Amino acid sequence: MLYQLSGRRAAKVTTMRERPILMLLAEKICKTFHPGTVDERIALSDVSLKLHAGDFAVVVGGNGAGKSTFLNLLAGEVTADSGTITVGGSDVxxxxxxxxARHIARVFQDPSVGTAAALSLEENLAVANRRGHKRSFSLGLTQSLSEELRARIASFDLGLEKRMKTKASLLSGGQRQALSLLMAVLQRPELLLLDEHTAALDPRTAAIVMRVTEQVVREASLTTLMVTHNMQHAIDYGNRLIMMRDGRIVGDLSGDAKRAMTIEKLVATFNDEPATALTVNS
Ligand SMILES: Nc1ncnc2c1ncn2[C@@H]1O[C@H](COP(=O)(O)OP(=O)(O)OP(=O)(O)O)[C@@H](O)[C@H]1O
Incomplete structure (x- = not known):
């Protein structure tokens, strides 16, 4: 499989299966926008989170809960006022x-963000496959790489393998998001961030993209953090359910506690219950 192209990282993941390896350690993150002004907004207060190799954590929370700020902070687009972030053992x-980018890959809500419109599907994948390598004018698109990429995208069962020479701009939103996902994981990131990546899609397409998501995450045992407003997805996917409110993590369900969660309970949690009433783990 293609992710074995990166031998060093593949070896690392093999050892992960034996004992849980800490892949994300966010400690005591605080972020206030426009401090000391009338526009002051406390976006994150003392947020700490640990993800082990292969954890698939789904983050939910109401508007303004701090989900995007947390993702932006992990990706490096927003700087924390205090706290530390360690990914795959490196302090980032x-x-x-x-x-x-060597450690973290991200798929955005807008399908056009992760792909280059003017490049073909195959060229987009070849560019993604070179991420982290020395710059070169060549895409390194050898016959064998081309065949490997085609096989990998064929496994999604969306017929995209027949459109390898098609420009990304001609793909549908769902097809482009499936391409974005494959591009994001080709170099087997230590942390995959999914930023409401199905929110712009119709429900049927969103379901297809979630199927592909589940497949790429499982195949490469990726450590994943997915933000969603889709409560059904939050219940159906992942092994951790992280709940945020008012800039804090107020719930972290796994195991039986996650399996017992229903949409009704999740919605009730955000509507009425005080934060302290949430079940934490199982
Ligand atoms: N760039 C910014 N400048 C000022 N305030 C911001 C900025 N980004 C976020 N905030 C504020 O920080 C708080 C958390 O916002 P954030 O976007 O992280 O929440 P969210 O959970 O992602 O919400 P949503 O589900 O609506 O996207 C909110 O009060 C928001 O207004």
Whole structure:
């Protein structure tokens, strides 16, 4: 499979299966926008989160809960006022976004963000496959790489393998999001961030993209953090359910506690219950 192209990282993941390896450690993150002004907004208060290798955590919370700010902070697009972020054992707190790209990949809500419209599907994948390598004018699109990419996208069962030479701009939103997902995981990131990546799609297409998401995450045992407003997705996917409110993590369900969660209970949690009433873990 393609992710074995990156031998060093593949070896690392093999050892992960034996004992849980800490892949994300966010400690005591605080972020206030426009401090000391009338526009002051406390976006994150003392947020700490640990994800182990292979964890698939789904983050939910109402508007303004701090989900996007947390993702932006992990990706390096927003700087924390205090706290530290360690990914795959490296302290990335002070690294700008482009220097975190070796560790972190992200898929956005807008399907056009993750792909280059003017490049073909195959060229987009070849560019993604070169991420983190020395710059070169060549895409390195050898016959064998081309076949490997085609096989990988064929496994999604969306017929995209027949459109390898098609420009990304001609793909539908769902097809483009499936392409974005494959591009994001080709270099097997230590942390995959999914930023409401199905929110712009119709329900049927969103379901297809979630199927593909589940597939790429499972196949490469990726450590994943997915923000969603879709409560059904929050219940159906992942092994952790993280709930945010008012800039804090107020619930972290796993195991039986996550399996017992229903849409009704989740919605009730956000509507009425005090934060302290949430069940934490199982
Ligand atoms: N760039 C910014 N400048 C000022 N305030 C901001 C900025 N980004 C976020 N905020 C504020 O920080 C708080 C958290 O916002 P954030 O966007 O992280 O929440 P969210 O949970 O992602 O919400 P939504 O579900 O609506 O996207 C809110 O009060 C928001 O107004």
């Amino acid at each position: 707190t002070a690294l700008p976004t482009h220097r975190r």
